[in-house]
Amino acid sequence: MKFYFESINEIFFMGGHGIYVWIVVIVLFTTLLLLILNFALRINRLVKEIKTFSQIKDN
Amino acid sequence: MLKKFFHQFASPKSYFRIATKIQNPFLLIFVLLYVFALAWGLLFTPEDYIQGNSYRIIFMHVPASFVSQILFLIMAFCSVIFLVWRLKLSIYVAKSIAPIGAAVTFFALFSGSIWGIPTWGTWWQWDARITSTLILLIMYLGLISLHSSFNNYEKADRFFAIIVLAGVINIPIIKKSVDWWSTLHQSASITLTDAPSIDPLMLAPLFLSIFSFFGLIMGIVILSSRYEILLREQSKSWVKSL
Amino acid sequence: MIRLFFKELFKMVRQLRSWLGPLSVFVLILVAFPLTQDIDTKFSHQTTFSFLWIISLLVIMLSTEKVFLEDFDDGSMEQHLLKSYNFSDYVSAKVTSSFLLIGIPLSCMSWLFLQSAVAMTNLNLVSLLSFLLSNFIFINFCFFGNAVSLKRGSLLGLLIITPLLFPVLIILGKMLSAALLGLDYSNFLLLLLGCSLISGPLMPFVISYILKIHLE
Numbered sequence: 001m002k003f004y005f006e007s008i009n010e011i012f013f014m015g016g017h018g019i020y021v022w023i024v025v026i027v028l029f030t031t032l033l034l035l036i037l038n039f040a041l042r043i044n045r046l047v048k049e050i051k052t053f054s055q056i057k058d059n
Numbered sequence: 060m061l062k063k064f065f066h067q068f069a070s071p072k073s074y075f076r077i078a079t080k081i082q083n084p085f086l087l088i089f090v091l092l093y094v095f096a097l098a099w100g101l102l103f104t105p106e107d108y109i110q111g112n113s114y115r116i117i118f119m120h121v122p123a124s125f126v127s128q129i130l131f132l133i134m135a136f137c138s139v140i141f142l143v144w145r146l147k148l149s150i151y152v153a154k155s156i157a158p159i160g161a162a163v164t165f166f167a168l169f170s171g172s173i174w175g176i177p178t179w180g181t182w183w184q185w186d187a188r189i190t191s192t193l194i195l196l197i198m199y200l201g202l203i204s205l206h207s208s209f210n211n212y213e214k215a216d217r218f219f220a221i222i223v224l225a226g227v228i229n230i231p232i233i234k235k236s237v238d239w240w241s242t243l244h245q246s247a248s249i250t251l252t253d254a255p256s257i258d259p260l261m262l263a264p265l266f267l268s269i270f271s272f273f274g275l276i277m278g279i280v281i282l283s284s285r286y287e288i289l290l291r292e293q294s295k296s297w298v299k300s301l
Numbered sequence: 302m303i304r305l306f307f308k309e310l311f312k313m314v315r316q317l318r319s320w321l322g323p324l325s326v327f328v329l330i331l332v333a334f335p336l337t338q339d340i341d342t343k344f345s346h347q348t349t350f351s352f353l354w355i356i357s358l359l360v361i362m363l364s365t366e367k368v369f370l371e372d373f374d375d376g377s378m379e380q381h382l383l384k385s386y387n388f389s390d391y392v393s394a395k396v397t398s399s400f401l402l403i404g405i406p407l408s409c410m411s412w413l414f415l416q417s418a419v420a421m422t423n424l425n426l427v428s429l430l431s432f433l434l435s436n437f438i439f440i441n442f443c444f445f446g447n448a449v450s451l452k453r454g455s456l457l458g459l460l461i462i463t464p465l466l467f468p469v470l471i472i473l474g475k476m477l478s479a480a481l482l483g484l485d486y487s488n489f490l491l492l493l494l495g496c497s498l499i500s501g502p503l504m505p506f507v508i509s510y511i512l513k514i515h516l517e
Contacts, residue, residue, distance in 0.1 A: 190467070191467070197460070205460075208453055214517075218511070228468065
């Protein structure tokens, strides 16, 4: 394993192709993050709803 | 004993318990592994002779398109189990895969079209594989809208399972489209039967990224199937006592 | 079985709008298509063929929009379910009569249009066969989509079945380009035949299963 690039500038530009690569990376991680957050938040909200609902019933 | 194990595991309650326990470590491991594989692929592999640096998109594009097809197959498998043995859990899992599959397929199309700009000079081409992947995306969206259009969960589940089984014919067509029709899209770099037509230096991170992306998506499937179970089993006593 | 088929056939013949309507829409579109082009331009084979396939698909979708809804509403579907014969026979009788009254005329008209539009050399037989087979598959799948979205309008069913029909369209296109190049196109024709042989007997079972769920 050998580090391929020589400077930070080169990592960003990648000989003119860097913009494509990094756009895809950004979109990938936003998609994954949105998926995970979406479901985690939904679960939290649902659990809260169920809890309040059962409390109302108990009272 | 095996039967008993399956019976216990297949109840939504015990599945939910196990899933809650393993979900976070599972996700964490595969996220780290995927980030490692990406870093390896993006920064530590040499440049491609023909495509230049833009080939590095392969480490995101190939796992996504692979997983988008595998997810549909898993969905079909779950649907068969549901239709034959009436296992509730399997249709919960199948249902929870659909939105994730749509997202992954969308990403596969998106990354492919971005990759197409520098290499093919066009971001979209009506060739067989791209079109059939678009069909896969439409199938996922159609399945989601089908399921949400019923207010009766039981009917919706059965329709969902039938349509998934009908849609499976698309998967071999996507897989084979590049071989059957000579098009712009390059043919598969890795096959089970032949030696891979790709340098071993790039192959190792590619395999690692496919594997870890699959694991990562499976982690998200666990997450969303937990949501689905909670949603459907709201009225059960074990959910209320959580 | 045969009595059931004739019953469905006559029922459909008596309802003129259910088959004459789509056919006349088809004719109108066929007339409209040349109007959009210059008189002396020759149509290319590919364009004309794909135009005809897509139009027949759309007309079939239009014609099958309410096939099951009327029977479902007036309760005759439930009676068919309760009778002694197989429920899938009822579905296949409907599919067959629809193919006889809509699918075959559509194929013949498309074939006639081809004769007038493009110079036919070696495509005579293959075009008619491909129209017949593709219309049969289209009708089967449209019934399937219609059964899924029985009471919810045909849009949802279309959204689901259209992706399933794309492989058929791809095969048709490949067959045409092979035939135009003078290559052997029989394998594509056999593939199409296989598709229709699978969907012909299988679809009535699937559709009757779906309708049973609706009737529960």
